Amino acid sequence: xxxxxxxxxxxxxxxxxxxxxxxxxxxxxxxxxxxxxxxxxxxxxxxxxxxxxxxxxxxxxxxxxxxxxxxxxxxxxxxxxxxxxxxxxxxxxxxxxxxxxxxxxxxxxxxxxxxxxxxxxxxxxxxxxxxxxxxxxxxxxxxxxxxxxxxxxxxxxxxxxxxxxxxxxxxxxxxxxxxxxxxxxxxxxxxxxxxxxxxxxxxxxxxxxxxxxxxxxxxxxxxxxxxxxxxxxxxxxxxxxxxxxxxxxxxxxxxxxxxxxxxxxxxxxxxxxxxxxxxxxxxxxxxxxxxxxxxxxxxxxxxxxxxxxxxxxxxxxxxxxxxxxxxxxxxxxxxxxxxxxxxxxxxxxxxxxxxxxxxxxxxxxxxxxxxxxxxxxxxxxxxxxxxxxxxxxxxxxxxxxxxxxxxxxxxxxxxxxxxxxxxxxxxxxxxxxxxxxxxxxxxxxxxxxxxxxxxxxxxxxxxxxxxxxxxxxxxxxxxxxxxxxxxxxxxxxxxxxxxxxxxxxxxxxxxxxxxxxxxxxxxxxxxxxxxxxxxxxxxxxxxxxxxxxxxxxxxxxxxxxxxxxxxxxxxxxxxxxxxxxxxxxxxxxxxxxxxxxxxxxxxxxxxxxxxxxxxxxxxxxxxxxxxxxxxxxxxxxxxxxxxxxxxxxxxxxxxxxx
Numbered sequence: 001x002x003x004x005x006x007x008x009x010x011x012x013x014x015x016x017x018x019x020x021x022x023x024x025x026x027x028x029x030x031x032x033x034x035x036x037x038x039x040x041x042x043x044x045x046x047x048x049x050x051x052x053x054x055x056x057x058x059x060x061x062x063x064x065x066x067x068x069x070x071x072x073x074x075x076x077x078x079x080x081x082x083x084x085x086x087x088x089x090x091x092x093x094x095x096x097x098x099x100x101x102x103x104x105x106x107x108x109x110x111x112x113x114x115x116x117x118x119x120x121x122x123x124x125x126x127x128x129x130x131x132x133x134x135x136x137x138x139x140x141x142x143x144x145x146x147x148x149x150x151x152x153x154x155x156x157x158x159x160x161x162x163x164x165x166x167x168x169x170x171x172x173x174x175x176x177x178x179x180x181x182x183x184x185x186x187x188x189x190x191x192x193x194x195x196x197x198x199x200x201x202x203x204x205x206x207x208x209x210x211x212x213x214x215x216x217x218x219x220x221x222x223x224x225x226x227x228x229x230x231x232x233x234x235x236x237x238x239x240x241x242x243x244x245x246x247x248x249x250x251x252x253x254x255x256x257x258x259x260x261x262x263x264x265x266x267x268x269x270x271x272x273x274x275x276x277x278x279x280x281x282x283x284x285x286x287x288x289x290x291x292x293x294x295x296x297x298x299x300x301x302x303x304x305x306x307x308x309x310x311x312x313x314x315x316x317x318x319x320x321x322x323x324x325x326x327x328x329x330x331x332x333x334x335x336x337x338x339x340x341x342x343x344x345x346x347x348x349x350x351x352x353x354x355x356x357x358x359x360x361x362x363x364x365x366x367x368x369x370x371x372x373x374x375x376x377x378x379x380x381x382x383x384x385x386x387x388x389x390x391x392x393x394x395x396x397x398x399x400x401x402x403x404x405x406x407x408x409x410x411x412x413x414x415x416x417x418x419x420x421x422x423x424x425x426x427x428x429x430x431x432x433x434x435x436x437x438x439x440x441x442x443x444x445x446x447x448x449x450x451x452x453x454x455x456x457x458x459x460x461x462x463x464x465x466x467x468x469x470x471x472x473x474x475x476x477x478x479x480x481x482x483x484x485x486x487x488x489x490x491x492x493x494x495x496x497x498x499x500x501x502x503x504x505x506x507x508x509x510x511x512x513x514x515x516x517x518x519x520x521x522x523x524x525x526x527x528x529x530x531x532x533x534x535x536x537x538x539x540x541x542x543x544x545x546x547x548x549x550x551x552x553x554x555x556x557x558x559x560x561x562x563x564x565x566x567x568x569x570x571x572x573x574x575x576x577x578x579x580x581x582x583x584x585x586x587x588x589x590x591x592x593x594x595x596x597x598x599x600x601x602x603x604x605x606x607x608x609x610x611x612x613x614x615x616x617x618x619x620x621x622x623x624x625x626x627x628x629x630x631x632x633x634x635x636x637x638x639x640x641x642x643x644x645x646x647x648x649x650x651x652x653x654x655x656x657x658x
Contacts, residue, residue: 001025001029001055001145003025003026005054006051006055007021007025009054010054013050015183015187016180017047020047020176021047021051023174024051024174025051027172027174028051028147031147032147032171032172033127033147033148033149033170034147034148034149034150034171034172034173034174035112035149035152035173035174036150036176037151037153037154037173038151038153039178039218039221040153040221041222041223042176042177042222043176044110044176045110048106051106052105052106055145057104057105057145058099058100058104058106059105059106060099060100060108061096061110062096062109063110063111064110064111064113064114068119069116070118071095072119073095073123074095074122075092075095075098075134076093077092077136077469078091078092082469083469087136089138092137097132098140100148101130101131101132101142101146102142102143103143104143104144104145106146106147106149107146107147108149108150108151109148109150109151110150110152111153112150112151113152113153113154114152120163120164121166121167124166124167124170126142126148127167127170128170130142130146150171178208178221178222179222181205184207184208184222184225185204188200188203188204188222188226188229192226194233198245199229199233199243200225202286203224203228204222204225206282206286206289207219207222207224207225207228207264209295210224210264210268212295213285215271215276215281216268216269216271216281217269217271218268218269219268220264220268221267224264224267224268227262227263228263230263231262232256232260235255236255243255243256245290247290253290256290257283257286260283260285261279261282264278264282265278265279268281268282271576271577271580274609349536349537349570349600351537351539351570352537352538352540353539435518435550437515437518437648437649438515438519438522438649492586493524493586493587493588494529494530494579494583495527495528495529495530495587495589496529496530496532496578496588496590497517497520497530497532497575497590498534498571498574498575498591498592498593499516499557499592499593500534500571500591500592500618501513501534501535501560502535502536502564502565502566509618510557510558511645512592512642513533513557513592514554514558516592516616516652517553517554517557519648519649519652519653522550523652523656524656529542530542530544530546531553532578533556533557533560534571535564535565535567536564536565536566536567536599537564537567537570538570538571541553541556541557543578544582545581545583564599566594566597566598566599567599568591568593568597568603569597569600569603569605571591572591572607572610572613575591575610576606576610586611586612587610587612588610588611588612588614588656589635590613590615590616590652590655590656591607591613591615591616591628592618593616593628594617594618594624594627594628595617595619595624595625595628595631596619596627604630604634607635610635610637611636612635613631613632613636614637614638615628615629615632615637615639615655616628616641616648616655617629617639618642619641628641637655638654638655639655640654
């Protein structure tokens with residue numbers, strides 16, 4: 001591949017992207033396969049098509065989706081010819097992958113992270129060995145010019161999957177981000193035939209602001225600006241008006257808002273925690289740009305001070321986009337749903353990540369009090385700790401006689417014995433007890449299932465053609481039982497567990513929260529789950545895809561002393577933001593709380609924003625039960641109440657499995 005010649009051919013038509021084009025060509029020139037990663041509308045496929053045209057190599061395109069099976073990539077034997085002639089090379093219908101290998105072309109897969117894992121695995125041999133072994137056909141070897149190029153949008157999280165390490169290890173990655181405003185203006189001017197001017201500037205500025213708006217998880221691409229300009233031009237022609245930048249031209253403002261809604265509302269993704277429509281957000285941005293307002297993104301408080309107008313309150317009048325209010329908290333960039341640390345979000349609440357939430361002084365003070373209380377309640381264990389050989393027996397006896405001891409106590413009680421080896425022993429026993437309790441009745445619930453081939457049972461399913469033909473050809477008479485179908489694993493779910501660790505959850509209640517965490521973790525594995533602890537503030541103890549082992553998670557929960565007020569809205573909002581990062585279609589929230597807020601705005605709007613919100617009530621009062629039932633009803637989920645430690649795994653199972 002003559003990459004110098006190819007680059008010289010495409011360079012004159014590039015708007016920016018010179019570095020990215022060079023990186024792609026450099027990787028292809030070394031014989032490597034490439035992953036193009038970036039938001040929609042960042043010229044991934046356009047750039048690759050230009051490279052293929054300049055290189056004069058065939059281009060084979062496949063759109064990634066959940067129903068893309070290995071046979072659709074590899075090809076299949078014609079059933080008719082198999083019945084007539086048996087398995088012959090002439091009866092094989094080649095798929096795009098072996099065709100690209102045979103012809104030395106580019107095999108391009110869009111939406112790579114939407115392709116099921118079993119289908120991606122069929123690419124491994126082609127990527128690593130440059131050959132494919134197809135049953136009853138033979139080996140297809142790749143021509144020297146063959147390359148595999150994939151593209152994906154890392155910000156899209158509906159129906160997507162994470163790439164396995166085996167696939168990612170065989171790819172070189174080139175990231176394509178949104179281009180600068182100047183480059184996007186040039187692209188819009190070229191694609192619309194509109195000379196650079198005021199309307200192009202407005203369209204590009206509006207589109208770029210959608211990418212930074214706090215209510216939007218994903219903004220629009222340059223395609224949105226192109227469509228905005230084209231629709232506005234056509235709409236002005238239909239209405240017989242001229243678009244004017246004059247601030248008092250209400251007709252032009254109405255036209256531009258309508259055009260922007262038509263072009264952009266479908267191209268943006270609203271955060272699950274926002275209670276607004278895409279139309280209202282786009283309108284707000286357009287009016288702000290037309291009024292010359294600087295960006296001041298803020299996170300809305302539902303029903304709180306400074307809230308944005310509801311959809312029906314918006315206006316086209318000049319200045320309607322102004323006065324966004326004060327006192328609303330500073331937002332975060334859309335690709336960071338949770339603030340890295342100490343960022344005001346809802347009311348006076350702050351959000352922390354991981355171990356940032358574990359304030360050493362507060363933990364030490366609480367631990368000292370816990371150790372004193374432990375010594376008073378369990379004098380026989382305290383005496384045994386003076387002698388190392390008696391530690392295990394004493395602790396295990398104490399755990400067997402009553403409820404398990406809080407990890408915070410067990411982690412500090414070694415000071416009473418004065419022996420360093422006690423800490424590891426105490427840690428291990430505490431975690432073992434937690435996990436053992438969490439696994440109670442676990443085997444009564446089925447796992448997520450796997451991709452398997454099974455006999456046809458009269459239900460709609462995907463036919464396993466090769467195996468069915470094998471069995472049909474061997475039988476003088478064919479019945480339904482001779483057909484083989486593929487049963488796919490159900491779609492994965494993503495979970496967000498929100499644990500109330502406020503002042504009302506002190507003492508043994510913290511241990512209940514840790515047991516709830518363990519019970520959820522062992523039940524949802526291997527699906528992704530996030531863990532949020534909240535009081536007046538909130539701590540993200542585990543991001544959705546963060547690899548934190550269960551022992552460490554238990555330690556994080558039990559190292560949080562009960563403190564502060566109960567900001568339910570903040571806990572739910574952070575849970576929603578974590579779920580917005582999920583690569584699954586099904587998203588489930590689990591709230592473990594007494595349901596009684598003492599800080600922040602009402603939680604109802606956030607509860608209703610969950611696709612599914614189950615609520616496990618930890619309170620013992622009727623007021624608590626009522627509040628938790630109402631939140632579960634708003635979240636279209638289930639309600640369960642606990643009566644003590646032993647009931648927690650059962651309550652978790654009741655919510656998860658129904």
